[in-house]
Amino acid sequence: MPDRLSTLVNSCLLPAYGGAVPADWLKRALDDGLAGIVLYGANLGLLDGRVREVVTGPMRAHRPDLVVALDEEGGDITRAEYHRGSNYPGALALGVVDDVELTERVGSAIAADLIEAGVSVNLAPCLDICPGPELPVFGTRSFGPDPARVAAHARAFVTGVQRHGVAATAKHFPGLGATRVDSHFTLPTVRASEAELRARDLAPFAAAVEAGVQAVMTGHVAVPSFDDAPATFSRRFVTDVLRGELGFDGVVVSDSLDMESARGPLGFGGAAVRAWAAGVDLMVIGPQDGEELCAEIRESARRAVAEGVLPLARLEEAAERVARLRAATAAPVPPGSDLSGTGLAAARRAVAVRGTLPLPEPRFVVEARPEPNISCGTVPWGLTGALDRLGGLAGSLAVPPGTPADALTVPSGTPLAVVARADAPDPWQEALVSGLLARRPDAVLVDMGYRDLPVPAGTTVVKTYGAGLVNAVAAAELLAGRRAEGAPRTWW
Structure with a gap:
């Protein structure tokens, strides 16, 4: 028989499930107050876009106001379009254009797609500022290095998404852009003074709060000038700064607790209790099936409440905020x-x-294929599909990591395009591109990454500022000399 504490804890949890079809335990958990679910690539890659049919329709028939959340940033990070690639450019591309009205329209368009899919909470946008190319963790996911520009686009994206009753989520508070390691694997540290962090990293979050953002996600990051505790577990960051100074009264969401930087020796239960105590409301557990993890967290919370480590009132406060979010997103x-x-x-x-862009001709395409980034997953990307659909593909070669340029056979009489995508310094991609351009100085480099790959003087480079499907189509149009008709999702 469910008890009140179990229901309270459930109402502050966002687990995932394994496979394509939601597991039966989720319906039982929803009956006992579970806030909702997070969808990941591991689920969505199996659905071929049938999110409402397979997942959200049946789940909402059981509990209409549940939270269904996913990461839909556009560009390199898509979940709703995990099967084909995003129909929207990501933050860096929007920051390069620097038209806040355009960014707002993109936010509205993404919201329209999420409503169609039955999704109520978008775990975006990224408001992490990347001060320079030597800090590649967020790369094309960031609107750029300038706090004022990032703040302006934060306000625009949040406004566009939330105009239609979908909640946006400003992440990763207080800012992960100035880090060198991925928080999926180890705890990053921002070595900035308090004054520097306030002026640079907090400005976009302040703008998002002013725009009425309904959720803010904490980052698993240490900022010693503020607190010894990582931000997700820092009462100073979550309660004093975010709520007290910035005035945020919405739902504070944790980044995924399965990350080593969060879970560590505490386990899922210990991490959740520590985050609740700091002021976080809603726990994203991670991409694993969450049945046993939810049970572990409930048991840890029960012990913490009994021992006085976690006040019951803190869970009640968190549950109330989550309930307001569910009500606000129930009828988009x-x-x-x-x-x-x-x-x-x-x-x-x-x-x-x-x-100089060469005249349109069918091209042979050589694509460097680095190992997938854990945040991007295995979303399809590259130039070949788009160029083929526009009638500009003469052949292609996908090159696995580590392959040297001199091991490749490239037709000599056919125009060549080389495709690469690097967020961090990548000696293999740099050597591959250099070797191919040395053999074929007439080749065009299509650079879809954050970091500019070095090229010889005179090389034609098409820079897309992201590897989403529409980024590829925009580059393919230039090389093929013709435009695609309609949005890619209507014909892809």
Whole structure:
């Protein structure tokens, strides 16, 4: 028989499940107050876009106001379009264009897609500021290095998403952009003074709060100038700064507790208790099936309340905030106009040509294929599909990591395009590109990453500022000399 404490804890949890179809235990947990679910690539990659049919429709028939959340940033990070790639450019491309009205339209278009899929909470945008190319962790996920520009686009994206009754989530508070390691694997540290962090990293979050953002996600990051505890477990960051100074009264969401930087020796239960005590409301557990993890967290919370470590009132406060979020997102209103072409229009404005663009001809494409980033997952990306659909592909070669340029057979009489994507310094991609361009100085480099790959003088570079599907289509249009008709999702 469920008890009140179990229901309270459940109402502050966002687990995942294994496979394509939600597990039966989720319905039982929803009956005992579970806040909702997070969808990951491991689920969505199996659905081929049938999110409402397989997942959200049946779940909402059981509990209409549950939270269904996922990461839909656009560009390199998509979940709703995990099966084909995003129909929207990501934050860096939007920051390069620097048109806040365009960013707001993209936010609205993404919200329309999420409403169609039955998703109520978008775990985006990233408000992490990347001060320079030597700090590659967020790369194309960041609107850029300038706090004022990031703040302006934060306000625009949040406004666009939330206009239609989908909640946006400003992440990763207080800012992970100035870090060198991935918090999935180890705890990063920001070595900034308190004054520097306030002026640089907190400004976009202040703008998002002013815009009425409904959720803020904490980052698993240490900032010694503020607190010895990582931000997710820092009462100073969550309660004093975010709530007290910035005035945020919405739901504070944890980044995934399965990350080593959060879970560590505490386990899932210990990490959740520590985060609740700091002021976090809603726990994202991670991509694993959450049945046993939810049980572990409930037991840890029970012990913590009994021992006086976690006040019951703190859980009640968190549950009330989550309930307000559920009510606010239970009846979204789709946009009244067709926004499906917004993403491609934005990607076209972002793509940049450095050098002289050659005349349109069918091209042989060599694509460097680095190991997938854990945040991006295995979303399809690259130039070949888009170029083929526009009639500009003469052949292609996908190159696995570590393959040297001199091991490749490239046709000599056919125009060549080389595709690469690097967020951090990558000696293999740099050597591959260098070797191919030495053999074929007439080749065009299509650079889809955050970091500019070095090229010889005179090389034509098409820079997309992201590897989303629309980024690829925008680049392919330039090489093929013709435009795609309609949004890619209508014909891909």
